[in-house]
Amino acid sequence: MPKPTKGPRLGGGPAHERLLLANQAAALFTHKRITTTETKAKRLRPVAERLITFAKRGDLHSRRRVLSSIGDKTVVHELFTEIAPLVAEREGGYTRITKIGNRKGDNAPMAVIELVLEPVTPKVKKSSTKTAAKPVEEAPAETTEAPAEETAQTEAPAEAEAPAETEASAEDESK
Incomplete structure (x- = not known):
């Protein structure tokens, strides 16, 4: 059984948090990098890396599992055909979080989360x-x-x- 997260959830309830992270993962796969708060970036990293691991498998079952969390077929197709081959040699660490300072309006700590698509050096x-x-x-x-x-x-x-x-x-x- 998965261990529940401690502390307040992003966006309120658990269903809203899942939707929020799925939408952020879809945006990450579409744009290759997104700017968000540090907390959201840290919560997004394991979700995105798990979806990329499914995409590396490339079979129908993996595609359907990714489609169950990300509802957009074009994003899933891009993940499986473009992103997965670029990270095929990489054994993990598909994302990089870079802190960029605080937001002007509410002083929230911001970060950029991006896909690591460079070829891996053994x-x-x-x-x-x-x-x-x-x-x-x-x-x-x-x-x-x-x-x-x-x-x-x-x-x-x-x-x-x-x-x-x-x-x-x-x-x-x-x-």
Whole structure:
């Protein structure tokens, strides 16, 4: 049995809170980021991440479960066809909450909740970091040498052109 939330609910009763969070999740999937209060953003995060997890499965049962909470078929279609493939490699943490200060009118703390759609970079295991650390240490040494060689090469043609010009001017003067 799910554990009930403690404290006051958003919007009054539990049914209104479910509708409010479903509407905010639909807006999040449509616009990829929304600005809301910190409390609503924190309550929306697990709802949105659960719906994205269903979308990653991609089967009919998952689609119907998402449709039961979000009634808009276009939003569900966008979630399953556009958002789910972008987060397929990610194992969680599909949303990011960024605090943006207080609202001007009532001084409520505001936040931006957005989808994390960047490709995930795989973490390197500790055992492989020792072997991977050696080539990483060599790579900066090569990069520091490369600009020095380029500067030497760029200076050398300038020096080579100078004697050629003096020889050409000497031939012109002798004629």
